[in-house]
Amino acid sequence: MRIKNVIKKITAVLIILLPLSVSATELNSPNYKIVGVTTNTGGVTQTLDGDYSALLEAGRVSNNPRNYSSTYKLYTSPEDAFIASVPSVSCFETTTSGHSDCTTGPEELSSGGMVAICGPSGCYDRARFEIGTSSNPADTLYGVMISTDNFVSDIRYVDGNTFWPESVSTHNLNDFHTKTDWEDPDFNILGLQSSTTYYIKLFALHGDFTQSDAGPAAFATTSSGSVFFDIDIEDSSGISAETNPPYGISFTGDYRLIPGSTPTTAEDRIWMDARTNSQGGFAILTRGLNGGLKSNTTGQTIVSATADLNTAPDGFGIQSEYINQDTYPYLGTITAMSDYSGTGNSVGIVGTTATKVYESSKPVFNGRMALKVIAKAGTDKVAAADYQESIYFVLIPRF
Amino acid sequence: MKKIISLLKYIIPTTLLVLMLSFLIVTTTQAGTLSAVYVFLSRLKINLNGTGTQAVEMILAIDTSTAVASGSTIKIEFPDAEDTKWCRSAGALTVSGVASSAVDLPSSNWSIDAALPTSGTLAATCTQGSTGTVDTITISNIGALTAGTTYGVKISGGTGTIGTDSTAGEHILNISVNVGGVPVDSKSIKIYLVNDDTVVVTATVADIASVSCSISSNSVNLGTLYPGGTYATGSHTIGTSTTSNGYYWAVYGTGDGSTDAGLWSGTTLIQSGPTATLNLASPTIYGFGMTLSDPDGTDPATVTTNFVNTTPGTFGTIDRLYSGAKLVLYQNGIQGSSEPSTVTYGAKAQPTAAAGNYTEYVYFICGGYY
Numbered sequence: 001m002r003i004k005n006v007i008k009k010i011t012a013v014l015i016i017l018l019p020l021s022v023s024a025t026e027l028n029s030p031n032y033k034i035v036g037v038t039t040n041t042g043g044v045t046q047t048l049d050g051d052y053s054a055l056l057e058a059g060r061v062s063n064n065p066r067n068y069s070s071t072y073k074l075y076t077s078p079e080d081a082f083i084a085s086v087p088s089v090s091c092f093e094t095t096t097s098g099h100s101d102c103t104t105g106p107e108e109l110s111s112g113g114m115v116a117i118c119g120p121s122g123c124y125d126r127a128r129f130e131i132g133t134s135s136n137p138a139d140t141l142y143g144v145m146i147s148t149d150n151f152v153s154d155i156r157y158v159d160g161n162t163f164w165p166e167s168v169s170t171h172n173l174n175d176f177h178t179k180t181d182w183e184d185p186d187f188n189i190l191g192l193q194s195s196t197t198y199y200i201k202l203f204a205l206h207g208d209f210t211q212s213d214a215g216p217a218a219f220a221t222t223s224s225g226s227v228f229f230d231i232d233i234e235d236s237s238g239i240s241a242e243t244n245p246p247y248g249i250s251f252t253g254d255y256r257l258i259p260g261s262t263p264t265t266a267e268d269r270i271w272m273d274a275r276t277n278s279q280g281g282f283a284i285l286t287r288g289l290n291g292g293l294k295s296n297t298t299g300q301t302i303v304s305a306t307a308d309l310n311t312a313p314d315g316f317g318i319q320s321e322y323i324n325q326d327t328y329p330y331l332g333t334i335t336a337m338s339d340y341s342g343t344g345n346s347v348g349i350v351g352t353t354a355t356k357v358y359e360s361s362k363p364v365f366n367g368r369m370a371l372k373v374i375a376k377a378g379t380d381k382v383a384a385a386d387y388q389e390s391i392y393f394v395l396i397p398r399f
Numbered sequence: 400m401k402k403i404i405s406l407l408k409y410i411i412p413t414t415l416l417v418l419m420l421s422f423l424i425v426t427t428t429q430a431g432t433l434s435a436v437y438v439f440l441s442r443l444k445i446n447l448n449g450t451g452t453q454a455v456e457m458i459l460a461i462d463t464s465t466a467v468a469s470g471s472t473i474k475i476e477f478p479d480a481e482d483t484k485w486c487r488s489a490g491a492l493t494v495s496g497v498a499s500s501a502v503d504l505p506s507s508n509w510s511i512d513a514a515l516p517t518s519g520t521l522a523a524t525c526t527q528g529s530t531g532t533v534d535t536i537t538i539s540n541i542g543a544l545t546a547g548t549t550y551g552v553k554i555s556g557g558t559g560t561i562g563t564d565s566t567a568g569e570h571i572l573n574i575s576v577n578v579g580g581v582p583v584d585s586k587s588i589k590i591y592l593v594n595d596d597t598v599v600v601t602a603t604v605a606d607i608a609s610v611s612c613s614i615s616s617n618s619v620n621l622g623t624l625y626p627g628g629t630y631a632t633g634s635h636t637i638g639t640s641t642t643s644n645g646y647y648w649a650v651y652g653t654g655d656g657s658t659d660a661g662l663w664s665g666t667t668l669i670q671s672g673p674t675a676t677l678n679l680a681s682p683t684i685y686g687f688g689m690t691l692s693d694p695d696g697t698d699p700a701t702v703t704t705n706f707v708n709t710t711p712g713t714f715g716t717i718d719r720l721y722s723g724a725k726l727v728l729y730q731n732g733i734q735g736s737s738e739p740s741t742v743t744y745g746a747k748a749q750p751t752a753a754a755g756n757y758t759e760y761v762y763f764i765c766g767g768y769y
Contacts, residue, residue: 024617123585127434163430164464191464194587225491225589227569229443231598245595251602257609278588280509283502289452293602302602302753316600350634354441354501361504377604387602394596396502398509399588 034234051087067164084204084211084295086141089218090134092200094192095122104183108330117186117330119277119363121226124399126187128277129218131179131202141176141205145214146189150199158200164191168381176205195224225277229284229395232271236321239368243286249373257302257377263309263345265375268320274334274358275368280398281332281360284369286391288350291385292316302390306329309345314378316389316398317347320357332362334369347374350391357393430451433586435462435508435549436574438475439500444596445567449487449560455529456555458500459538459574460511463584465613467576469518471583471597473552475536476573481564482528486536488632489560494523494538497551511551512513516542521552525559534563562645565706567594580684589624607711612648612765619744624662624669625749630712642735645766648740650689651728652717653760661687662717662746662757669748669757671716675705680712685749688714692736700730702740714745717761731768 086102091101096113097131105128108116110276114120121177131142141143145151159166160175162183182188192198201214233248234241247265251257257264276282292303293316304316320336336343339348349355439458447453461473477485478643497515503510515521519540528534538552553563565572570592575585639646647719652660654668661670671677672686679686690708695698702708708725717725728740744761 042603050492128722179707193432220419224571225569225587227589227591229591229593231593231595232466233598245594249600251600253603256603256605260603266600280437280504280507283504285439285501293600295604302604358415359504361507373600375600375602377602379607381604383604383606389596389600391600392442392596393444393598394440396437396590397438397589397591398435398502398504399586 001274023094032289032294060357079191082207082210084206085134086212086215087134087136087140087142087202087204088215089200089202090130090132092220094118094127094198094220094222095211097122102128104130104303106186106327106330109186112328115277116328117198118223119226119300119331120224120228120275120365121277122162123187123192124223124225124277125190125192126199127189127192127220128187129189130183130204131199133179134204135202135204135216137179139178139206141178143171143180143203143205143211144182144189145201145203147199148193150217150219151201157191162190163188165189171178174210186315190315192222194222197221200217211243222288223277224395225394225399227276227278227282227397228273230273231393232273233268236370238269238271238370239322239324252385253388257375257381259377259381259383261377263315263374263376268373269372270318270373270391270393271322272358272367272395273368273371274360274395275291275364276395276397278399279362279363281364282395283356284352284358284393284396286318286350286357286394287354288354288391288392289350289352289390290388291350293300293389295382295384295387297386298382302375302377302381302387304347304350306349307347308342309347309374309376312376314376314381315347316359316370316373316375317349318373318391319343319345319347320369321372323358323362323367324369325367326365328365332360332364334358334364334367334368336366340371345374345376350389353395404546409736410721411541420668427740430575431464432463433434433461433576433749434547434585435575436460436586436588437502437509438572438574438588438590439502440563440590441615441620442563442596443591443593445563445564445592446449446484446565448538449556449562453562455561455563456553457561458497458553459504460500460502460509460549461515461576462508462549463544463546463576464564465584466546467578469516469541470578471541471544472580473538473541474573474575474577475513476575476730477528477534477564478571479528479531479533480553480567481570482532482534484562484564486525486527487560487562487642488558489525489527490705491556492523492525492536492559492561493556493557495519495553498519500551507613508547508549512548512551513550515550516544520541523568525561526714529594547570556705562590571671574654591636606642608641608643608767608769610639610643610765610767612646612763613638614763621744621746624746624748624752626748627685627753628748630745632743632745634741636690636729636739637763637765637766638737638739639730640737642768645730645732646734647764647768648691648768649724649726649764650717651720651724653762654719660717660723662759664753664755667751667753667755667757669746669752671718674716676713676715677717678710678713679745679747685747686716687744687746688716689720689727689745689761690714690743692741692743694728694740695736700731702727702728708741708743712745714743721762721764724762
């Protein structure tokens with residue numbers, strides 16, 4: 001009678017706790033069915049009744065690395081023969097540079113590390129891992145645990161759909177994929193915090209009730225993000241020039257503006273350096289203090305506008321002359337906005353509100369750009385030596 | 400009944416245990432990561448004090464990874480080592496939602512979809528950090544946020560002012576969406592400050608290139624010429640002042656209106672003649688001509704060969720009409736100073752010349768080389 005009561009009580013507890021359990025859905029037959037099980041060696045078909053004799057292999061040595069070492073071997077129960085082998089993490093990378101232990105990602109990753117596919121300093125919000133299968137069959141499914149404290153109190157899983165970390169409460173069978181499916185995306189963990197060490201463990205599933213224990217933890221630290229911006233002033237040959245502020249461009253001497261004359265291009269260029277690993281690339285914007293070259297002496301302004309100064313009677317603006325960046329096919333390239341990418345004497349505006357001059361939609365390594373400054377004084381402009389404009393430049397990374 | 404009571408002994412504690420476990424799961428849930436964010440600072444120069452021409456504005460674009468109910472706050476936190484640099488003075492800031500910005504990357508999460516929704520009226524404050532706390536911009540009265548929608552908000556100085564740190568290089572900003580003071584979504588990003596973000600363009604606008612020409616007198620009286628006698632002279636000056644790259648003078652006459660330039664009485668022409676020059680000092684040579692003096696000693700003003708005044712009595716001849724204009728003086732190069740030249744006319748009447756009043760209209764053409 002007491003035994004009966006105990007069973008009832010245990011049953012009641014299990015009924016209440018059952019919703020918290022995670023169950024596999026591969027138990028898809030009213031009869032017993034195990035999908036895709038490999039019995040390793042030893043299984044034979046009986047000659048008389050045709051039954052499979054794998055269950056008779058009780059006592060054979062487990063291939064689960066948890067159960068043996070160099071000093072002991074643990075014989076397992078028949079059920080354990082069906083539990084998937086504990087997988088390992090063959091690579092888990094965020095900031096590797098010049099090398100990678102990952103082997104199934106894009107070629108740029110293999111040769112250049114994560115910086116080659118995430119940009120300078122590597123990845124700040126994403127990572128890539130690959131699975132050591134421990135001889136599990138190709139159709140074995142794997143799940144990923146992730147933590148920031150090596151699974152002391154922060155225990156989450158990687159969502160199999162979004163690849164973002166998710167809580168235990170939303171973890172389900174959809175978060176299991178084969179090795180191939182996990183490794184097909186270039187980045188298979190997204191939504192990470194920057195400058196944070198993450199630990200991951202893998203576990204395998206090869207049929208219902210066959211989930212392995214989690215394997216050993218691997219860890220990687222995300223990049224803190226990176227961005228760089230610099231201005232230099234040099235003539236058109238200054239591709240590698242580095243100059244210090246204050247930065248000035250002048251239309252004087254032989255480059256003075258003569259009212260009614262053709263447009264004049266200043267001798268020096270505005271050179272800029274840019275690099276970032278921000279996934280949305282960057283934008284370089286410009287605006288002017290006056291909206292043109294203004295003379296306090298005459299009160300006149302050579303107004304800046306997007307225009308062809310060959311035909312406009314008067315004007316001032318900038319035009320992109322040079323764009324380059326390191327060649328990383330996986331990363332971004334810099335482009336000049338259409339207003340600033342003209343030829344001849346077509347210029348883009350330097351107005352009092354900010355406008356975008358250059359842009360990249362992806363991370364960029366060692367971007368270098370140059371802008372011409374072109375001006376034309378109309379016949380209504382009175383002579384003076386104090387026409388001036390302060391042009392501001394900002395680089396905004398998009399994280 | 401006894402059985403039910405017996406079961407409840409286990410069901411109730413177990414239920415409580417489950418609820419506690421659920422609570423633990425919720426409270427240990429990590430903050431999410433913002434899907435997309437950028438901070439568009441209006442200036443990147445170090446050490447801006449936030450006032451006047453050093454005012455700093457920012458546009459924040461933010462996309463949460465999960466939906467956030469109305470009543471959340473957004474915080475922009477700056478590094479602890481940079482206290483009071485970003486919030487140059489504490490206080491309320493001016494804040495408003497913006498539906499777009501120049502930084503937007505089209506067709507991406509980094510493109511503002513809508514202005515930051517409000518729950519009441521958006522408010523923002525700048526609070527200064529000290530040891531253990533950081534400069535923080537807090538935006539409050541925010542409406543419900545939808546995951547996958549990028550919201551924009553513009554912040555500028557009010558009673559509080561926004562500045563920049565004094566050190567060039569990377570600076571980490573932590574952006575978070577908070578519910579009940581607890582971050583539910585956040586991301587740390589970097590911005591880069593430079594020593595100087597300004598290129599000053601200066602220009603000299605020169606005068607429009609011009610030439611100013613003057614003739615000291617419009618009439619010159621050569622006096623009385625005696626047929627077959629000596630030659631007579633008269634003169635005036637011409638002046639040139641120009642900002643162009645040079646100037647020129649050319650002349651032509653009218654003469655008798657048909658054959659040649661020269662002094663014309665209505666019946667008799669003392670012609671300028673077909674030769675390039677006239678040596679009126681010669682007893683057998685008659686006619687009308689002119690010379691010009693070299694206007695400078697150093698500048699490259701040049702009197703053309705036939706009109707130099709270096710041989711007394713020898714004058715260059717002129718022709719009729721504009722088509723016969725002759726270059727008499729020019730300069731190739733910027734003029735250093737105003738340069739007068741003396742024009743001397745010489746005339747000698749032939750023996751057959753009838754008595755009368757003789758006149759020649761000499762036209763001067765002056766222009767600049769641009």
